[in-house]
Amino acid sequence: MRVFVKAGRGDGLQVVAALEGDAKPERFLPVAALRDRELGRLAAGAGFRGAANETVLLPRGPQWVLVVGLGKSKDLSLERLRQFAGTASRAARSRGFRRVVLPVLYDRALGPASGVAQVLVEGALLGLYRYDRFRRLPKHERGKRVDALTIVVGRSSEVGEARRGAEKGQILAESVSFARDLINGPSNVVTPTVLANEARALARRHRLSCTVMPFARLKRLGFGGVVGVAQGSAHPAQFIVLDYRPSRAKRTFALCGKGITFDSGGISLKPAEKMEQMKYDMSGAAAVLGAVQAAARLRLPSRIVGIIAATENLPSGTAQKPGDVLKTLSGKTVEVINTDAEGRLVLADCLQYAKRYKPDCVVDLATLTGACVVALGGEAIGLFTKDEKLAARLNEAGKLTHERVWRLPLWDEYAPLIKSDVADVKNAGGREGGAITAAKFLEEFAGGLPWVHLDIAGTAWVDKDKPYVPKGAVGVGIRLLIQLMERWR
C-alpha cells in the first residue's frame, strides 16, 4: 500500500468525518471542503446521524464523498479515529474505490497531527487486512483493493510532522499484519521451522542477529520444558533468538513468546470443538517477531532480544504423559499434571534463557489460559507482575494503544496450588484461579528478573469483524510493546 501525506486535497474517495448530535461535520472537514453545508443536509436527508462507524456515500458534483460517523464529541479519542479510518477504508473498498483520502482531524482531545496521522494509517491499513492465501475471494470482494491512502492536513507547515506519524503508523500496521499472517496461517503451513525461517528472514532484512536451536540441540542443552512438549511431534521444535542491537543501546529488553504452532492438548487431548482455532497458540511468538521487526524499522534506541519457543503440542507414542517429571533449563523439576498446560513449560525455558542478557525488563506474551478468557473476555490482556512501576507503564501503554491490560494478582497465597509431591513444582493448579496459577508457575522461573507476564488468550483472536480487526488473528501486543519500549526513561 502506498501512503501519501498532503496539504489541501488528495486524489481518490474523499472521506469526511461527522460527529453525532451537534451535526457539524464542517468542523472536521479538510480545508478545501470546509463549510460544505450542503453535504451535511444530504447526509441528514439520507438518515445519517453520525453514530460511531456509521457510513453514507454521497455524490458531490463529479465526485463521491464518504461520510463516516465519529460518535459523540465527548467520546472523541485516538481510538475512535483508528476505528473511523478502518471503517472508512473498508467501506471504500467494498464499494470498489482504489484510492482513499482521509482528513487529519483537529481537536484538543486528539493532540498533534503526527499522532492523528499515525492512528489513521494504523486503522486504515489494519482494517483493510485480509488473509487470502488459500482462497479465491468471493464474488462481491473480487478485484476490489485499495492501493493508495492519502492523509490530508490543513496547513502545509504540518505535512512533515504528519508524514512522520504516518510512517510510524505504516510500520506498526505492517508489523501487525505480518504477525496476523503467521497466526492465521494453518499449522500444517506455519510450522516451527517456518517460524524459524521467518525470524532468519527478518534478521537478514533488518540486520539483526538470529540464532536457532533445533530439537536435537535443545535436548543436549537441557531445555527440558521445550523438549517435553515437543517430543510428541513429528515437526522438530525450534528455539529462536532474534537480537536487535543498536550501537550505544541504553537498555535491554527481552521479549519471550509462546510459539505453540498447534495445541491439541497432547495426551490430555482437548475436545474437538473449536480445536481448529488452536493454530493461534503461537500468537505470543508472532507478537515478538512483529515487535522486533517494528523496533528495528523504527530504530528504537534499545537492545531487544526476542526469545521464542516454537513447537507443536501433539499426542503420539513419544509424547510426554501426565505424571512425567521433567527438568527445565533452570534446573527446577516439573511434574506434568496436564499435558495441555504446555505453554508454561516452554516459557519456563524462555525465561531462564532471558537471564543471560541481564535485561532491564522482560515481557512474556502467551495465549496461556482458557481461564483468562473466562475472566477478562476479549477486551483486556491479563497482566501479572509484582513490579508496580512496570504495571503502571504497561497500563499507560495499553491506554494509548487501546491494547488494554488488566492486572490480576500474583499473590504468594496462590503458590501452594502448584506445589508437587514429586517435583519442585507442578504444571497445573486445578480450575480455581487458572490464569493466576499459570502466572505463579512462570514466576518460579523468572526469579530475579524485572518481569511481567501478559496472558493474551482472550485478545489474540476475534470471531467477529471489528472496525480495524477483521475476524481471525488480531496481532495483539505489538503496538503495546513498542509503546512501552520507546517511552522508557
Ligand code: BES
Ligand atoms: N493454549 C491454551 C490456552 C487457551 C485456551 C488459549 C483457549 C486460547 C483459548 C493452553 O495451552 C491451555 O490449554 N491451557 C489450559 C491449562 C490447564 C490444562 C491447566 C487451560 O486453560 O485449560
Ligand code: MN
Ligand atoms: Mn494447552
Ligand code: ZN
Ligand atoms: Zn496452549
